[in-house]
Amino acid sequence: MSSLDGKLLSGDKSPEDFGSRKFPEIYVPTNPRGAEVLPPGIVVAKTDFYLRRLWGEPNEDLKKKPKYLVTFTVGFDQRNHINGVVKKFSEDFQILLFHYDGRTTEWDQFEWSKNAIHISTRKQTKWWFAKRFLHPDVVSAYEYIFIWDEDLGVEHFNADKYIELVKKHGLEISQPGLEPNNGLTWEMTKRRGDREVHKDTKEKPGWCKDPHLPPCAAFVEIMAPVFSREAWRCVWHMIQNDLVHGWGLDFALRRCVEPAHEKIGVVDSQWIIHKVIPSLGSQGKSENGKAPWQGVRERCKKEWTMFQNRLADADKEYLGRTVKG
Structure with a gap:
């Protein structure tokens, strides 16, 4: 519960009303992981980047939702x-x-x-x-x-x-x-x-x-x-x-x-x-006499090899388990 200038923002309910309520026992396995103890009607599993106001009616915040x-x-x-x-x-x-x-x-x-x-x-x-x-x-x-x-x-x-x-x-x-x-x-x-x-x-x-x-x-x-x-x-x-x-x-x-x-x-x-503006490349660090962009390029090439190797290993592991299964 929040307050502003010492006033309750939850109508006429007091803190005791919230603290003493006994909630029903809930476990909904189809809810998102971690939210199983919530009633499905209150679960909001996804969000967005829509900007909201700090005032007014919440349902009037968005005149247009970007697609x-x-x-x-x-x-x-x-x-x-x-x-x-x-x-x-x-x-x-x-x-x-x-x-x-x-x-x-x-x-x-x-x-x-x-x-x-x-x-x-x-x-x-x-x-x-x-x-x-x-x-x-x-x-x-x-x-x-x-x-x-x-x-x-x-x-x-x-x-x-x-x-x-x-x-x-x-x-x-x-x-x-x-x-x-x-x-x-x-x-x-x-x-x-x-x-x-x-x-x-x-x-x-x-x-x-x-x-x-x-x-x-x-x-x-x-x-x-x-x-x-x-x-x-x-x-x-x-x-x-x-x-x-x-x-x-x-x-x-x-x-x-x-x-x-x-x-x-x-x-x-x-x-x-x-x-072809090497702007991000200039954010690298000069080491061993190499320009910043050279270090960035070398890292890029290393990543290419590492990603291909990881993908091949993942395929091999998965196929191995499938054959054994």
């Missing part, structure tokens, strides 16, 4: 760029900024920032933030979750049209096509100018043993992925706590949708430009 969540992991130096990017997202999108440089209040120079969610921890990556703050039960209110880098050009991108195409083509995991002249690593993510969406491609000889597997299909990169809430529930569980750069994760996303080669794709007609 989608878009997150950027940012540093203050990229504020003007992010300001332009955010304007490509309508009021149907809740903006969430993960700050890796500890600077948050300065963003209030932008009017939209006052209604955004700000989460700050120094020198952390977007996958570190995603694992800790985007639990599936926290973001379940949103149909799609954008987990984007801060160095993406969006001159040719419209978020509402993007969502329309994702739904039209049944994509559970997707990304915008990439302008081929900048920051392109894989053929799969290169924008094609003759279609709305593509789901497969051809790579260098020997790179794709199966045309339905990465990197020729069932594949998007980790720089600008978009997940349906169902796909994200699976992907979140696969993110490793200590592998914060996420390298290798993009090759494993296919495990979370079926059939992956039909439900993972690239949206060509709403495309972006990867500006």
